[in-house]
Amino acid sequence: MASNIPPPNSRNHRACIICSIILPQTHFINSGCPNCESFLNLAGSPENVQVCTSQVYSGGISLADPSASWVARWQRLDGYVPGVYAVKVEGQLPDDVLQTMEDSGVRYMPRDGSAINEDL
Amino acid sequence: MSALYNQDFGSGTESDDDDFNPAPPVESDNEDAGNGSDDQSRSAREPSKVDDDDEDVAAPRPSRFSKSASPVVREADDEDEEREERDTKDVDEDDEDRGGDAAEGDDDEEDDDEDGDEEDDVVAGRPRKRRRRDPRLQFIDEEAEVDDEEDEDEIEEDDIGDEPHPDDNLELNLGGVDDDRHHRQLDRQRDLMASLDAEKQAEEWRQKYGKQSRMAMDDVVVPQRLLLPTVDDPSIWAVRCREGKEKEVVLSVMRRWDSRLNTREPIPLISAFSRGDLMAGHIYIEARRQDDVFLATDGLQDCYPRSKCMLIPINEMPGLLRVQKSKSLEPGMYVRIKRGLYAGDLAQVEEVETNGLEVQLRLIPRLNYGITEDPNAPAGDAKRKRFGVKKGPTAASRPPQRLFSEHEARKKNAKYLGAAKGLQRNAISYMNDTYIDGFLLKDFKLQHIQTENVNPTLEEVTKFAAGAEDGTENLDLQAIAATLKATQDASSYASGDIVEIYQGEQSGLVGKVATVHGDIVSLDIMEGGKPGMRIDAPVKDLRKKFVEGDHVKVIGGSKYHDEAGMVVRIIKDRVTLLTDSNSQEITVFSKDLRKAADSGVSTVSSKYDLYDLVQLDATTVACVIKADRESIRVLDQNGSVRTLLPSSISNKIDRRRNAVATDREGSEIRTDDTVKEYSGEQKQGSVLHIHRNNLFCQNRTQAENAGVFVVRSLNVTTVAAKGGRVNAGPDLSKMNPALQRNGSPNGAPMMPPPRTMGRDRMIGQTVSIRKGPHKGLLGIVKDATDTMARVELHTKSKTVSVSKDMLLIRDSESGKALPRAGAGGFGRTPIRYGNTPSRVPDGAWSGSRTPAGAGGGQTPAWGMRSAGDIPAWKRHDGGMTPSPWNSSSRTPAYSRDDGGRTAYAREDGGRTAYARDDGGRTAYGGSGGSGGSWGASSRTPHGAHGFSSSNTWNDGSRTPAYNSGSRTPAPHHASTPGVTAPTPGDSAPTPGDGIGYTPAISAPTPGDHYNDRYGAPTPSDRYSAATPADHFNAPTPAAPADHPTPRYGQTPAVGAPTPGAYAAPTPGAYGAPTPGVFAAETPGGWGGAGSPDDDPRYE
Incomplete structure (x- = not known):
């Protein structure tokens, strides 16, 4: 669990563009994204990490109990591991990653604010 | 599904085919029909049940479900409607679930289909058999039975394992009707179960099969509005924290939670979040109870839970997490760099990386081209430095923005220079950066650039605009608009x-x-x-x-600020208007417009006006030929026209009215004169500005450049001088500073206006007014300028302004008129005359000069008071003339004494000079004497005062000429420090020498003069011919002006042989040091020098 909590030094932290979890870049490279690894295959691939995570994010959500949290629900983080998530992540995924996600039955919700306002 | 029952059909009768056909139509609509068919299948299936068991667990279920899906769904739908309002979303979800399930079951279905084809023949046989058995009962019975059993069915679990054992089926089969019923019952039960619990099943299925991917859950997108918080959700508290530390606090909350996670007292935290800059100073804790918040945050650094802990109302919760889409970058937009060398600089987006996190920007480089680099530094050093020390210059000492210059780069850092890779034209690579058209192209990360509130000024933007090949500016207003719009x-x-x-x-x-x-x-x-x-x-x-026809004014934002005009076209929020000022069509955003209350055109434009002369750089001036709000068009001194921003003009040059230039004929040109080009187009115009050799002229008939053209002054002739000034060739007298100092021969004042120093002495004096309406009145001077005095009249308490000329100073006690030696020049002249009647002729002589002399009289007055040397120039300026008179006026004897001394000095010329050097008074006396000498020389007969001079004349044998000559320079010598210092200085040594050495000779030997032996070298020549010419001419501008002029030429001719020669040297000597004076009188003087009676002439 602790492994999903980023160290306080926020340098080189990146946020996963898909699930918005904030982790050090090295963590992404070494162990991948705890939520999205199944289809992103970040571990061991700095290139993928570069593409699928972003340094430009804002806000921070420390999510301790994803199932009970309204915040998690609102941010569509329910079902993810406890950890620190960004509120907003800038960046666009390349098409091939989007395709991969689709193939694995994952619906991508952009986290840069472009999708959410339409509903409200 | 039927695939499973293949074997069945093998055992079934083939003859059923015929009867089966009518059934399907019924089947499609009717449940019973469906059941019937199910029954058939059931019956067919039973024998095979044993074999199929294993499959039943996995495959059959989905397949069956999917097969029955359509009827079931229909049912479900109906039920849904009846059910208390359930969100349609759920239905969708169901649909999707089914879809998903169907997808999962696809393989099975396909198999089924394939098999089904084979089956068909076989399957067809069964119905007939059944019908034969119980054609009608089938329907009726079933209905009733099913209804009865439905309740039970619902209670029953859906398990497939409930299927009757194959053995039982066999028995049932044997049992006939009962058997059939059971089958149907079972099928119905399943169908119903499926239809009623579709959701539940879907859920189960999902749990069972959907777990392959965690993200599969997200497959179902719940609209955000359905996620709005409810009362059942945990509450959110806002907790204060130190600004800027929000993220750290949130992280430490998380760490604390984590560290206590598996202890006996875990923190019941649900979540904590911050919005960074958006809600600075706050973090938000989601928890069930407020105590939990304290548990989570108490004692954390930079977090102050106890100070202010607010519960966030439910309806505000979503707002806390609202995310605004940040503006997406597009090529052409303007941004600012946040940090580094280019911090704050404007940049234009050239290209955006696909992930939107990196952009290539075009900006104006700040390069110093290695000027600050140490060329002697070892090569490896730089490399080491790059890692260790700060890279690049700091923002404080950064070089200015300048477009990249290949030339400069090549000078010092040629090794870093090279053609950039890629196909782009004139791309240069320098120090690992790429430059195109002078701009730097550089990649920046999104977090390092500022995209909001960029607010580029037009000035900045224009730097980017001048990119077109032909040099024309192509301001991309659209791009600016895109940048500005959000603001x-x-x-x-x-x-x-x-x-x-x-x-x-x-x-x-x-x-x-x-x-x-x-x-x-x-x-x-x-x-x-x-x-x-x-x-x-x-x-x-x-x-x-706005509507077309509105009169509007631009109030901001655009470069057309303050322009007013009429709206002619409106497209969305862009309004086109026809400006009042120049009837141009301009397009601005409607937000920048306001209805103009007044129809007047405000002409507040540039700070430079049309026809202003402005300085562009140190060597270039230009004349404004068009002044717009944002740009200025100028014609520079080289005749080229350029358009500038006001900011690129360093300053405005005030018009110098008295600037003078010379045309090709030597006539002077002043502003407003009309000149004409001598060659070329022969343009004609009036002079607007004179700047060095360039004339900016304006011709109103010429359209281009607002009629302004620039010419060299030597290339024009004056057509008409302003005010009818006569321009007949060069006026040499004007060029003669000496003349200008001493006045011109034609009666213009010879002296510079006397300067009063300190408080005017007249103030406070009792005066009587001699002339004018207030004539005879007595008053006190309250205030005075050079020429006017404010006199407070005694009679009526009134203060009048009176010319000082018209005042007579009286003693405040006695009322007697006072001589005013020192106070001002005015009173003195008469006094002087009065006192020195003998001098009158002199005064008359300098009649034209008198007032000036009078004015100048002042000079010696104070000059005498101060050291005698100082006023030297005053004396030269004619101040000298009166001065002796002044002094002599007071003390005629004195001057005589002086004269005596002068006479004495005559014996010892050198010492005389010294004597004069000593003591200002003496000097003045001396000069008085000497002045007298010339004054007398000019007006021979009156030896009374300037006796030395009279001596000169009277006593030619004594060669006063020499003395005077020697003496003259002496005072001048004494007066060296003055303005005319050079003159007397030069003259002094000459006569000084001449006197110091020659006097010994010359003094005793006036004859020498006559002899011309000495005279030739010493006095006459030296003074009249050689000396003045050479000595005075060369060093002193004053002298040359005079001496070369005919006067001198004459002098030697006359002076050398004749007694006039004495006169000649004398004035010559004077002429040298005090050229002005002599310039004035010499010709005349010398014209009549030979004859002693030239008085009338002077007078």
Whole structure:
């Protein structure tokens, strides 16, 4: 669990563009994204990490109990591991990653604010 | 599904085919029919049940479900409608679930289909058999039975394992009707179960099969609005924390939670979050109870839970997490760099990386081309430095923005220079950066650039604009617009503006702004909706509404600020107007417009006006030929026209009215003169400005450049001088500073206006007015200028301004008129005359000069008071003339003494000079004497005062000429420090020498003069011919002006042989040091020098 909590030094932290979890870049490279690894295959691939995570994010959500949290629900983080998530992540995924996600039955919700306002 | 029952059909009778056919139509609509068919299948299936068991667990279920899906769904739908309102979403979800399930079951189905084809023949046989057995009962019975059993079915679990054992089936089969019923019952049960619990099943299925991917859950997108918080959700508390530390606090909350996670007292935290900059100073804790919040945050650094812990109302919760889409970058937009060398600089987006996180920017490089680099530093050093020390110059000492210059780069750092890779033309690589057209192209990360509130100024933007090949500026207004658009704020709306709501729910409403509050504008509706109703609308939904024909004024934002005009076209929020000032069509955003209350054109434009002379750089001046608000068109001194920003003009040069230039004929040119080009186009115009050799002239008949053209002054002739000034060739007298100092021969004042120093002495004096309306009145001078005095009259308490000329100073006690030696020049002249009648002729002589002399009289007055040397120039300026008289006027004897001494000095010329050097008075006396000497020389007969001079004349044998000559320079010597210092200085040594050495000779030997032996070398020649010419000429501008002139030429001719020669040297000597004086009189003097009676002439 602790492994999903980023160290306080926020340098080189990146946020996963898909699930918005904030982790050090090295963590992404070494162990991948705890939520999205199944289809992103970040571990061991700095290139993928570069593409699928972003340094430009804002806000921070420390999510301790994803199932009970309204915040998690609102941010569509329910079902993810406890950890620190960004509120907003800038960046666009390349098409091939989007395709991969689709193939694995994952619906991508952009986290840069472009999708959410339409509903409200 | 039927695939499973293949074997069955093998055992089934083939003859059923015929009867089966009628059944399907029924089947499609009727449940029973469906059941019937199911029954068939059931019956067919039974024998195979044993074999199929294993498959039943996995495959059959989905397949069956999917097969029965359509009827089931229909049922489910009906039920849904009846059910208490359940969200349609759920239905969708169901659909999707099914879809998903169907997908999962696809393989099976396909198999089924394939098999089904084979089956068909076989399957067809069964119904007939059944019908034969119990054709009608089938339907009726079933209905009843099923209804009865439904309740049971619902209670029963859906398990497939409930299927009758194959053995039982066999038995049932044997049992006939019962058997069939059971089958149908079972099928119905399943169907119902499926239909009623479709959701539940879907859920189960999902759990069972959908777990392959965690993300599969997200496959179902719940609209955000359905996620709004409810009362059952945990509450959110806002907790204060130190600004800027939000993220750290949130992280430490998380760490604390984590560290206590598996202990006996875990923190019941649900989540904590911060919004960074958006809600600075706050973090938010989601928890069930407030105590939990304290548990989570108490004692954390930078977090102050106890100070202010607010519960966030439920309806505000979503707002906390609202995310605004940040503006997406597009090529051409302007951004600013946040940090580094280019911090704050404007840059243009050239290219955006696909992930949107990196952009290539075009910016103006700040390079120093290695000027500060140490060329002697070892090569490895630089490399080491790059890692260790700060890279690049700091922002404080950064080089200025300048376009890249290949030339400069090559000078010092040629090794870093090279053609950039890629196909782009003239791309240069330098120090690992790429430069195109002088711009630097560089990749920046998104977090290092500022995209909001860029607010580029037009000035900055124009630097980027001049990119076109032909040098024309191509300002991309669209790009600027894109950048500026987001910066719309409420300040551009004022009450009374007519606005329209152009987006949002209320779009189409038109109203008049009542109040503006923050970003919310209240408006009274005028059109659409209820007129008169007041509604609030956010600024972003508004735009100002104008109609064609409105007279509007540009109030901000654009470069057309303050332009006014008439609206001619409106496209969305872009308004085109025809400006009042120059009838151009300009397009601006409606938000930048306001209805103009006045129709007047405000002409507040540039700070430079048309025809102003401005300085462009140290060597270039230009004349403004067009002054716009943002740009200025100038014609520079080289005749080229350029358009500049006002900021690139260093300053304005005030028009110098008295600037003078010379045309090709030597005539002087002043401003406003009309000149004509001598060659070339022979343009004619009046002179606007004179700048060195360049004349900026204006010809009103010429259209181009506002009629302004620039010519060299030597290339024009004066056509008409302003004010009818006569320009007959060069006026040499004007060029003669000496003349200008001493006055011109034609009667112009010879002296510079006397300068009063300190308080005017007249103030406080009792005066009587001699002339004018107040003649005879007595008063006290209250204030005075050079020429005027304010006199407070004694008679009536009134203060009048009177010319000083008209005042007579009286003793305040006695009322007697006072001589005013020192006070001002005016009173003195008469006094002088009065006192020294003998001098009168002199005064008359210098009649024209008298007033000046009088004025100058002042000079010696104080000159005498101060050291005698100082006023030297005054004396030269004619001050000298009166001065002796002044002194002598007071003490004629004195001057005589002086004269005596002078006489004495005659014996010892050198010492005389010294004597004069000593003591200002003596010197003056001396000069008085000497002045007398010339004064007398000019006006021979009156030896009375200037006796030395009279001596000169009277006593030629004594060669006063020498003495005077020697003496003359002596005072001049004494007066060396003065303005004319060079003159006397030069003259002094000459005569000094001449006197110091020669006097010994010359003094005793006037004859020498006559002999011409000495005279030739010493006095006459030296003074009259050689000396003055050489000595005085060469060093002193004053002298040359005079001496070369005919006067001197004459002098030797006359002076050398004749007694006039004495006169000649004498004035010559004088002439040398005090050229002006002599310039004035010499010709005349010398014309008549030979004859002693030239008095009348002078007088």
